[in-house]
Amino acid sequence: MMRAAWRAVRLSVVVPTLQLAVYVCAAMSLMLFLERLYLAAVVAGLWLHRRRKRSRHQRVQDDANDDDLEAAEDHCTCPMVLIQIPMFNERQYHICFHDNKMPSHAQVYRLSIGAACGLSWPSDRLVIQVLDDSTDPVIRELVEVECARWAGKGVRIRYENRSNHNGYKAGAMREGLRKPYARDCEFVAIFDADFQPDSDFLRRTVPLLQCDPGVALVQARWRFVNADDCLLTRIQEMSPNYHFAVEQDVGSACHAFFGFNGTAGVWRVAALADAGGWKEHTTVEDMDLAVRASLRGWRFVYMGDLDVRNELPSTFRAYRYQQHRWSCGPANLLRKVLPEILRSERVLPWKKLHLINTFFFVRKVMAHLVTFLFYCVVIPACVLVQRDVRLPKYVAMYVPAVITLLNAACTPRSWHLLIFWILFENVMSMHRSKATVIGLLEASRANEWVVTDKLGSGKVATVAAAVVRKKKEQAQQVLQSSRCQCGTRREVHVLELAMGTCLLCCALYDMAFFGGDHFYMYLLLQSAAAFMVGFGYRGMRRLRFAAGAAAAGSDPATSSSMMRAAWRVVRLSVVVPTLQLAVYVCAAMSLMLFLERLYLAAVVAGLWVHRRRKRSRHQRVQDDANDDDLEAAEDHCTCPMVLIQIPMFNERQYHICFHDNKMPSHAQVYRLSIRAACGLSWPSDRLVIQVLDDSMDPVIRELVEVECARWAGKGVRIRCENRSNRNGYKAGAMREGLRKPYARDCEFVAIFDADFQPDSDFLHRTVPLLQCDPGVALVQARWRFVNADDCLLTRIQEMSLNYHFAVEQEVGSACHAFFGFNGTARVWRVAALADAGGWKERTTVEDMDLAVRDSLRGWRFVYMGDLDVRNELPSTFRAYRYQQHRWSCGPANLLRKVLPEIVRSERVSPWKELHLIYAFFFVRKVVAHLVTFLFYCVVIPACVLVQRDVRLPKYVAMYVPAVITLLNTACTPRSWHLLIFWILFENVMSMHRSKATVIGLLEASRANEWVVTDKLGSGKVAPAAAAVVRKKKEQAQQVLQSSRCQCGTRREVHVLELAMGTCLLCCALYDMAFFGGDHFYMYLLLQSAAAFMVGFGYVGSSAPS
Structure with missing residues (x-):
């Protein structure tokens, strides 16, 4: 009943409300989009215009500099200018000692x-006014001494x-303009305390x-001198930069309204008085004055x-208060100034529309609301609600x-910080939206004013004051005390943590139950950004001065102190050296892999250059064979005997569809491979097809036999071979197949796995190479790969x-x-195969084993990169994991067994043995x-936990892996946008590959484990197909209908990946909570998210239940 009630409420209330919210957000997004496009078009036009002709403002400025200023200096007609510097408790200090002398600050x-005092302007025509509202007596004294x-x-300076x-x-500033010495000034320049x-x-x-x-x-x-201080200032x-380079420039060039930025500007005093002067009915007094002056017909120049x-503010708290004022103030100003704008008679209607719609509504209200509502509310x-709401792609993405x-x-x-900028702006949209609503209501x-703090320390002010009072000993004593007791603290921001928790819950819910649209990827990243901000990892740390040395002077006899001391000894004497050694080992392995990749890249580049001028040797041999040998072979019936082997085991994949209510057509994997082999262009009397079916399922075995009989009825020489056991797996089946009497006359053998489908000219392009050499x-x-686009895994x-x-x-x-040798899609010379000892089942990579033995006997191999064979990739993570276990364990186990043979070989040159x-x-x-798993999943998290006493060279952590x-990934340009996913997924898979490699080297219990790579299918469809074969239409339709009704999908949970994700997430949170200077938590959060995605089964297709 509760589920039914919730479903009714969801469909009748929640879904319509959310759909309406989507449409509203779409409308706001389009308005913002059009405004941005308009600004971009104007900027592009201005750029083209300024390439041919200097801007009007520049020409006016040049003329003024060349004529008016020269006359002004000659005739002493420079106008009186007032400089106003408002400040409030400016606490930032840069202190350093030089040769044990007084500290310079x-x-x-x-x-x-x-x-301000260094401005190039006649001193008798300039007045500097320092408006100090500081409440700290020490700061007041310092500023007053500086003015004196x-x-x-x-200098004419007044405090x-x-x-x-x-x-x-x-x-x-209003009271400053009322001073008697300021009344003669014609212009007033305003600079905030840090300008x-x-x-x-x-x-x-x-x-001007x-x-x-x-x-x-x-x-x-504005030009920011501390833009490189931290990630917060970079963002x-x-x-x-966009505001000044686009919004302000376009507003000035089009003679439309643009806002005064509150500082770094020069006002005409007459215009300021005409607009009513400074008013404090809003926290954006600069924008308020600019609007009133614009409504009086005055113009602005940028x-x-x-x-x-x-x-720029370097702490998140300061930035958050600044953004509250900058978001709340314009919204509140719109509420108050809207009647004045509508009643104004000196402004054209289009300028009123621009001011109300573009400047206020779109930029100052809607931009904040749509970001928060859509990306932090609507999408989660x-x-x-299980995505009953339709989200248009153009709103969510384009x-x-x-x-x-x-x-x-x-x-x-x-630009490389674009992702961080997007996620951080989404987090900040919560505060901006809240401030906008507060201002509108x-x-x-609404009138809260918090001065933007600078990063500084209260104790340093005491130092500077002592310096001013010429008390050197007191200064040094206080500074030394501050150095000893100084620590760092990270402020915890509750709203951001709550936001991150909600988004993380939504992401996990999406991963656990849906995930088809991959919204969880965005939600995980956005929740990580919210946690980073919540734990105080955007911006620089605040300095915290301890009240005393309680921690340093704690009783060492206590148990906690003894445990800390013991851990410190163990950490410095055992853990850190071990990890440092692991770093050096990983660095050496990374360099080995790096050099091998560079060598391969250099050879490929050389081959590419060579093939632009001359066809490759293998291609020339193939062309000659096709032109001469093949023609003679067809004329004189000298085509060699070729055996086609198709090993298979319980191939269950079916593609079933109905046409006009007739019998279902089904194209099973084994049918496709057998049909492709039977369709090869080769004389039928010179070709034998051998289907090696080790299937244990009697239904599958019967289906394969029927298919072989069908092709045999068409005159194709095809044999279906079954074994009562699976000894030797694939290698055993192929070895026994070669021993059959009809296979002994074959000179070459081509091997195709059950899902491989060669083109008809496969033998015509491969066999001649074997004949000619x-x-x-x-x-x-x-x-x-025919299914490369099935899912992210493929x-x-x-x-x-x-x-x-x-x-x-x-x-x-x-x-x-x-x-x-890749085990399939190739042609072997039977004589070479016998010379190497044939197929052996001593390892799970029988193909590589045979290739190594043949190579040691002096045989050569040819690879044809321009001849491809269609096949399928595993679509489920479980199948892929078992495949990678075999592909990683087998070579390591083979190395253990074949190493003595390689060393003793006399037919191979030493450099080939070394290679x-x-x-x-x-x-x-x-x-x-090993290096991928050890370094990125073990060493880096461990270094985070030991407070980074281990030195991690940048080239190991960044440059070489990059x-x-x-x-x-250079060979797959169409997937470059998936590069991050590929890196993270390969790191997760390195856990399984490393484990399999160690098992193979040690020849442990799973060293010879063989699990066939499953295809994605449904076991219930097999009886339907068997019924079709037996001409029982009603049974087929009944079973198929039953399978449709009962079949579902299940997402497998992978425990190892979840454990890995949990460990990495803990390391990331630990790094965020206590350190974070090197930003390792960013990588650890992404890697843990990837591990959770894999663990919850969101990489690959869902297996049928």
């Missing part, structure tokens, strides 16, 4: 005052302090105001080529992608196998070195698996 207020110091040098804080910054203009600032801005009486404001651009830089140095909610690219286009140096925090034992073709497999065929096999063949042992077996089959990854 460059506080923020000193830098800003010094920059500059006044002693002849103004208020007993109250009324009106905040707007109130201080440092260049000396020519006034010479480049004031002439002098030459055009209708201009009220000249706004300069912040991207948004202001100078994009004039920048003023300033600082749609996941929870439109946001274009908007994001346009936003980030102005900061090319940070004018709630309790008696020293060639094997011709190997390439695999082409796409990832395709990337690895493409590299194997396009590089490893190609190089091995071209250099006449050893390359492995076989070192490059083929050790580097590719052992080192490649090059190896790029080389590995």
Whole structure:
């Protein structure tokens, strides 16, 4: 009943509400998209125009600099300019000692005052006003002393302090303009406490105001001196860069409204008074004044080529308060100023529309709301209601992608941080949306003003004050105390942690029950970003000065202190050296793999250059054979006898469909492979097809026999061979097949696994190579994957196998070195096979074993990269895992057994022995698996847990793996966008491959385990197909209908992957909570998410239940 009630509520209330929310978000997204496109088009037009002709503002500025300023200097007509520097408790200090002398300290207020006093302007025409609202008496004293110091040098500087804080910054500047010495000033330049203009600032801005009486404001651009401090400042830089380079530039060029940024601007005092002066009815007094001045008909000019140095907030708390003010203020201002805009008679209607719709509604309200509602509310909610809500792709992907690219286009140096920027902006949208709603409703925090803090320490202020008072001993004593007791603390932000928890729950719910649209990928990343912010890993750490040395002076006799001391001894004497040794071992193995990959890449590049000028030797031999030998062979009936072997075991995959209510047509895997073999273009009397069916299922065995009988009835020489046992598995079946009387006359044998389908000309393109060169034992073709697009698992497999065929096999063949036989899609010379001792079942890679023995006997192999055979990749993770166990355990076990034979071989040159042992077996089959698992899944997490006392060279952790990854994936350009998934998935799989490699080297219990790679199918369809074969239509339809009704899908849970994901997640959270300086938690969070995806069965198709 509860489920029925919930279903009714969900379908009647929740789903319609969410669908409406999707449509609303879609409309807002399109409005934002169109606004961004408009701005981009205007910027592109301005760029083209400025390439041919200097902008009008630049020409005015140049004319002013050349004529007006020169006349002004000659005739002493420079206007009076007032510089206002509002500040409040500026606490940032940069302190250093030089030769044991007094500490030099460059506080923020000193830098800003010094920059203002250094402006190139006649000293009698300039007044500097420091508006200090500081409540800290130490700061007040410091600022007042600094002003007195500059006044002693002849600078007209005034220090103004208020007993109250009324009106905040707007109130201080309003009162500053009322001072008697400020009434004669024609222009006023405003710089916040951390802004440092260049000396020519006034010479480049004031002439624009002098030459055009209708201009009220000249706004300069901000340049961030601390943009490289941390990830937070790098991400912040991207948004202001777009604001200045696009929004402000377009607003100025189109003579539309653009907002005053509150600092780094010069105002005409008359315009300021005409607009009503500074008002404190909102926290964005700068935007308020700009709107009122615009409504009075004044114009603004933006100078994009004039920048003023300033600082970005370096702590998340400061940035969050700043964004609250910048989001709440415009929304609250829109509420208050909307009637004035509508009543204004001096502004054109299109400018009113631009101001209300574009500037306020789209940029200041809708941009915040749509980001939070859609990406943090609607998408997670749609996941929870089982996706009954339709999410248009253009809303979820295309439109946001274009908007994001346009936003980030102005900061090319940070494009690699685009993903972090997107996720962080989504987290911040929660605060911006909340602030926007507060401003629109004018709630309790609508007029909250919190000054943007700088990163500093309260104790350093005491140091600086002591320096000012010439008390050297006190300064050194306090500074030394602060150094000893200083620590770091990470602030925990509850809202972000709650947001991350909700998103993580939605992601896990999606992974556990649905996952078809892969929303869990985004939700996992977004939850990781929220956790990073919540644990305080966006921005720099705040300094924390301990109240005393309690921790350092704790009683060492306590049990906790003794345990810590013991752990420290063990950590430094055992754990750290062991991990450091592991790092060096992994570095050596990485370099070995790196050099081997570079060698292969160099050879492939050389082959590519060579083949542009001349066809390869193998292709010429093949063409000659096709032109001469094959023609003679067909004329004189000299085609050699060829045996086709098709080993199979319980092939259960069926493709069933109904046509016009007739009998179901079914194309089983065994039918496809047998049909492809029977369709080979070769004289029928020179071809024998041998189906080696080891199936244990009597239904499957009967189906295969019927299929063989059907083709035999058409005149094809086909035999179906069954065994009563499975001794030797595939190798045993093929060995017994070669012993059959009808197979003894065959000169060559072609082998195809059950899911391989060669083209009809396969033998015509391979056999001539064996005929023309008696020293060639094997011709190997390439695999082409017909189901590569089935799921993410098959796409990832395709990337690895493409590299194997396009590089490893190609190089091995071209250099006449050893390359492995792939077990199928190849033609063997029977004489070479017998010379090597035939098939042996001593290992699970019988194909590689035979190839090694043949190579040691002096036989050569040929690889044809332009001849491919269709086949299928395993579509379920369980099948892929068993396959990789066999492919990793087998070569390691074979190395153990065949190493003495390689060393004793006399027919192979030493360099080929070295290549076989070192490059083929050790580097590719052992080192490649072990180094991936040990370094990325063991060493890095362990180094995080021991507080990173272990040194991790960057080239090991980043550069070498990056090059190896790029080389590995270069052969599959269509999947480059899946590179991150490929890396993370390969790291997860390295656990199984490493385990299998160790089992093979030690020849443990599972060393000879053989599990056939399953195809994705349904066991219930087999009886339906058998019934069809027996001409029982009603039974077939009944069984098939039953299978349709009862069949479902189940997602398998893989315990090892879940355990791996849990461990990595714990390491990531530990790193986030206590360290995080090297950002290892970013990788660990992604890797743990990949492990959880695999563990919950979201890589690969779902197995039928």
